[in-house]
Amino acid sequence: MGSSRGHICWKWGSPLRRLTGFSRLLSTAALGPQICVVGSGPAGFYTAQHLLKHHRLARVDIYEKLPVPFGLVRFGVAPDHPEVKVSTYRVENVINTFTQTAHSDRCAYYGNVTIGKDVTVKELQRAYHAVVLSYGAEDNRILGIPGENLLGVYSARAFVGWYNGLPENRDLKPDLSSETAMVLGQGNVALDVARVLLSPLDVLRKTDITEGSLAAIACSKVKRVWLVGRRGPLQVAFTIKELREMINLPGTRPLLDPADFTGLGDVIKDVPRPRKRLTELMVKSALEKPGEKEASRWASATKEWGLKFRRSPLEVLPAADGKQARGIRMAVTRLEGSGESARAVPTGEVEELECGLILSSIGYRSLPLDSLIPFDPKLGIIPNSLGRVQGAPGLYCSGWVKRGPTGVIITTMNDSFDTAQSVLEDLQTGVLNLSNSKEGFESVRSILHSRGVHPVTFSDWEKIDAAEVARGKLAGKPREKIVDPQEMLQLVSH
Incomplete structure (x- = not known):
């Protein structure tokens, strides 16, 4: 990921998009913003990565409906392509980068949480200063x-x-x-x-x-x-x-x-x-x-x-x-x-x-997540301007649900950085009001608890990962994927 800064400088040449001193400026805010990302595929993780890198007080929570993360990096690459390069990035390097992001003390992963069912977008908006929809294209x-x-x-x-x-x-x-x-x-x-x-x-x-x-x-x-x-x-x-x-x-x-x-x-x-x-x-x-x-x-x-x-x-x-x-x-x-x-x-x-x-x-193709969120069924995207959802302040989108199911991983990376940059600009200019205190996951936790939903953390995922690798070793394979979510949940039940 060493070239990401080069991409940023090239893409954002306007005064608002220059990053020199940007982090320092934002870190003086009295309160750190609470941001959540819906979807743990490349779009979600790249959005989180950019926000954490360029705002020293930002807290980012990533929600995923499956217990396991990484989206199409896990479920889309052909099994006989373990060494495949997605654009210029190897899959294992991409997963390592996402894992580093998840290990940040200002980032948390919550799997086994279906947005729209277990918790609504409106409830997320009450808990966070910004909500970024990065749930991809989950239909054909x-x-x-x-x-x-x-x-x-x-x-x-x-x-x-x-x-x-x-x-x-x-x-x-x-x-x-x-x-x-x-x-x-x-x-x-x-x-x-x-x-x-x-x-x-x-x-x-x-x-x-x-x-x-x-x-x-x-x-x-x-x-x-x-x-x-x-x-x-x-x-x-x-x-x-x-x-x-x-x-x-x-x-x-x-x-x-x-x-x-x-x-x-x-x-x-x-x-x-x-x-x-x-x-x-x-x-x-x-x-x-x-x-x-x-x-x-x-x-x-x-x-x-x-x-x-x-x-x-x-x-x-x-x-x-x-x-x-x-x-x-x-x-x-x-x-x-x-x-x-x-x-x-x-x-x-x-x-x-x-x-x-x-x-x-x-x-x-992408599907609408919530009837209250604008959605263009013909194009299969959420109508947006640079990732800002039209007519919905504080709501953003990145990845395929933003631009349609096209491009390779570097396209998604730059697109997600664009959306994250829009969030950072809105924090800088006061469009997102930080004077309103938001509880983030603490608020969502009580909602999930009341509905009998048990989120899976990133350390829980690492237990699933270890079990898959161990099973694969016995069969002479890199891993044996667990395909039943209930079996995954039993592995991490406390």
Whole structure:
């Protein structure tokens, strides 16, 4: 995190956003502000980190509905990516940074507390000078097509949650009896899902994939995965690292139609370098004769994956029983325009593909937390200005619920620093009135107690963490995630 100051100085050049002497100025306040953050993913922790760093008297409490912290850092990264870099930051480094924040004597973590149910936002506002909503995007976008609710159709978000140990998805039980699976979407999550479905078991056994999902994948019949996109090769959303992993995945071969890539070499001369390199890799894999080693590996492969372009889902087709999915009907599209702004327009032609497993990977979306909080259902965000919630003084937002489910962790970091800076400015200018004494968690504690809610502290989480690591060691894995919240709570019951 050594570069964070550089990011701050670059982003906030206006007089209000200069940080020189800012901490000293704020620390002379007679009373320290009580601030709470709702959500313990990257947005929540980065917001807390910035507030604590730049206000010497600020007290920050982080609330999380699960007993365990870290959000998508724990539940979103593929299990075979323990060393993955999220932007320029390794996951373990990110978690270490968040742990340092949680260990601050001016920070506290309270898990197992659902805001909106166990305690309301209004009650938080009475207890704190500022409330920051950083609860992310906890739902998935729907396809909006007939047959979407048939058996065998799942959101990629739920599937990822299932193999990553997200408690709400522990009972998913996906049907993996079909030889062909289809992933609707061509982003990194879509590639993660395809890779986990096709990876050799000896690779997955060494990861922190959950015991139940590993057992299910061991019995999987899936041999072929199609990744489907409405647009073309120049609009795919995955990155070159994830594509290279798929191309090199042991025991699999890529199915890339040369017709999709012919002539792209000339088109990409002037596109940005990341897009150019990504497209060149696809062109090379589709059009060039593979080397001897690669040709041999592909020839002996028992599984395969491919990219289907210019296809838009119209309907999931039911099997004879009317309950199970047997395939999907898609509109064949053509592109209008070019580059990122190209639109997919139906040609009138239709194609059907047989498959019994369909995973929708078309994005996440946020949900409203409380009917009293402004929310834009179309954009799936809380309307805000630099993180200040419109028409709600003292209420702020950061992360995906602020800007939509886009960007990597460095995007979330800078976005969260922006919101924290808005809070600091409002403290400096008196928008947030510190003359009103606030009790913070002391007030919330009595509310939770009266409602029979027992919050989980960060030291409690560290007991859960130690138990998971110990169980993993016995199985030769980095950790064995506990997927039942009740089991987590029993581990830390006093």
